[in-house]
Amino acid sequence: MKHGLPLAALLSILGIASSVAAEDVRVTLDSSQTPALATWGEKAQAVLIEWHPRIANLLSSKDFVPPRDVTLILQKSDQGVGGTAGTRIFVSSHWVEKHPEDLGMVVHELTHVIQRYPRPQPVWVTEGIADYIRWAIYEGKPQAWFPVPNKPQGYLASYRVTAGFFLWLETDQAPGIVRRLNAAMRTGTYDPAIFENATGRSLDELWDAYRE
Numbered sequence: 085m086k087h088g089l090p091l092a093a094l095l096s097i098l099g100i101a102s103s104v105a106a107e108d109v110r111v112t113l114d115s116s117q118t119p120a121l122a123t124w125g126e127k128a129q130a131v132l133i134e135w136h137p138r139i140a141n142l143l144s145s146k147d148f149v150p151p152r153d154v155t156l157i158l159q160k161s162d163q164g165v166g167g168t169a170g171t172r173i174f175v176s177s178h179w180v181e182k183h184p185e186d187l188g189m190v191v192h193e194l195t196h197v198i199q200r201y202p203r204p205q206p207v208w209v210t211e212g213i214a215d216y217i218r219w220a221i222y223e224g225k226p227q228a229w230f231p232v233p234n235k236p237q238g239y240l241a242s243y244r245v246t247a248g249f250f251l252w253l254e255t256d257q258a259p260g261i262v263r264r265l266n267a268a269m270r271t272g273t274y275d276p277a278i279f280e281n282a283t284g285r286s287l288d289e290l291w292d293a294y295r296e
Contacts, residue, residue, distance in 0.1 A: 109136040110153050117160040118177045125158050128175070128190045132156060135191055139198050139217055145267035150198045156190065165189060168196040192218040201269045208239060209265055209274060212246025216262060219244060220251045227251055232295050239291050252294050258282040 111132045115122040132154060140150045151171045161176040166189050168174070173193040179186070195214040204210040219225045230248025233241055239249050253261045261282055268274040279287040 108152055109133050111136075112153070112155045114155060114157045118158045118180075121158050121177060121180055124180055124184055125156060125175075128187055129156055131187050132173075132190055132194050135194060135222065136198070138221075139191075139195055142217065142221065143195070143198055143213070143263065143266045145263070145270050148200070148270060150200065154194065154197055166193050168193045171197055173197065188218050188223050191222045199266065199269065202272050206274065208242040208246050209269060211242040212239070212250055213262055213266060213269075215243045215247035216250040219247050220254075227255070234295055237288060237291060238295060239287070249291065249294055253279075253283075253290065257290065 109132075111129050113122075113125045113129045115125045118125075136150075136152070136154070143150075153171060155172045157172060157174050158180070159174050159176055162178045164176040165179045166173065166175045173190060175190065175193075179189070192214045195217045196210075199210065199213065201210060219230070227248065230251065231245055232238065232248060233245060239246050250262055258279070261279070264278055264282065265274065268278060276287045279285070279290055283290060285293070
């Protein structure tokens, strides 16, 4: 599932009605600082256009309209990977030059654009959702691929660790939990009780069950 299912098929499986179409999305590419990476930028631009409606629908919530104008900026930099500020996605030339195959990183950053949370706390939820979309949905990694630290509250590690935890919850314990968490984050009403309400077990109890 490197490039994902066709949008209609994916949404049909998940029982989600499509409300955003690729033709409604505009991604502006700025490779002026790194003209040698323009071809990579065009590939990343195409991924963003294709995946914007998929992510927008996977993370849909009531009365929320995701931004549809996105700017992809390839920065001349000798450090870092990428980042997001509002609707702007920044990618480091240093990373692209060493990892030209890594288009999934822009999917992670696009998820941040679409999340549009008023504040990112708890950060492990914000980054966990973004990496869940990137690694579980876009990359299609199996459950066994995700790292599982054998310690209490390991979900706080964020990124791939939390993404794997969310994948397990989605498939085995609480289908739809990611959308519920996303909706709560957008309204600033996140509460750990979301996990218990969905499964009958506390967040820490779920983590213990997951790592065992």
